[in-house]
Amino acid sequence: MAYFERLGPGSFRPTDHVSGAWDESTQHIGPALGLLVHAVELELAGRRDDPMVISRLTYELLGVVPMDAVEVEVEVIRPGRTIELVEATYSHGDRTGIRLRAWLQQPRDTGAIAGDAFDPLPPPEEMEPWDPTSxxxxxxxASARVRRDSRGPGRARYWVRTDVPLLAAEEVSPLARMTALVDIANGMAIRADPAVVTFPNIDLTAHLVRSPAGEWLGFDTRVTFGPGGLGxxxxxxxxxxxPVGTVSQSLTVRP
Structure with missing residues (x-):
């Protein structure tokens, strides 16, 4: 069973794999983030025949979405020959639950000057399996397979994969498949017991330097709670x- 089944050109039904961590009657937004990337890539392929790559994904989480069919729409906000801004929405009925704005760029060869200053991440086999349903x-x-190295409250390194396809009977890109996993970060480096403190994210931004490959997506994560309800x-x-890039999530922290 996949995360979603396609009902029509822009309509999709979530399966039980999409149910949320804070409330199982509503959707976890993780799979929806990947579905929106898939929609952006399909719209791009139908409109242009030259290559473009996604460099930034910003999701505004406008409200919870029930475990029911949704509609996805894509619009080009800023067309361009080498850089474009595209918007995609994820709606239930007349209410938009998620809005994505994605920057796309025309790729060019910068291999001769490529490099990064991030700390390396140990491979998955060097970390212990961890069950997130604990x-x-x-x-x-429950659909995630995790190998994790916890380093205390709010600090963890871990690898995540899933055997669940994003969309039934439809091929998706490695980026769309991996983007369906990025929102898991807020639940992997736990700073406070979620039975005592709720800390859902109200947005997510991913900055990318290349598209991911392979089955595992690795994270080096730090969680911070401020003194005034922000995280x-x-x-x-x-x-x-x-390294592939960075992901940040604004939290609303509620004891």
Missing amino acids: VWGGGYL LTASVIHDESG
Whole structure:
């Protein structure tokens, strides 16, 4: 069973694998983030025949979405020959639950000057398996396979993969498949017991330096709670070849 089944050109039904960690009657937004990337890539392929790559994904989480069919729409906000801004929305009925704005760029060869200053991440086989359902409920977290090195409250390194396809009977890109995993970061480096403190994220931004490859997505994550109800989950993301980019999530912290 996949995370979603396609009902029509822009309509999709979530399966039980999409149920949320905070409330199982609503969707975990993780799979939806990947579905929106897939929609952006399909719209791009139908409109242009030259290559473009996604360099930034910013998701505004406008409200919870029930475990029901949704509609996805894509619009070009800023067309361009080498740089474009595209918006995609994820709606239930007349209410938009998620809005994505994605920057796309025309690729060019910068291999001769490529490099990074991020700390390396140990490979998956050097970390112990960890069961996220020991802390979290919902079908989405149950669908994840995690290997984790916890380093105390709010600090962890870990690798995540899933055997669940993003969309039934439809091929998706490695980026769309991996993007369906990035929102998991807020539940992997736990700073406070979620039975005592809730800390859902209200947005997510991913900055990418390349598209991920392989089955595992790695995270080096730090979670910070401020003194006034605000929080931040900040991660460097990797595949098994090295860093892919960063992911940040604004939190609303509610004891």
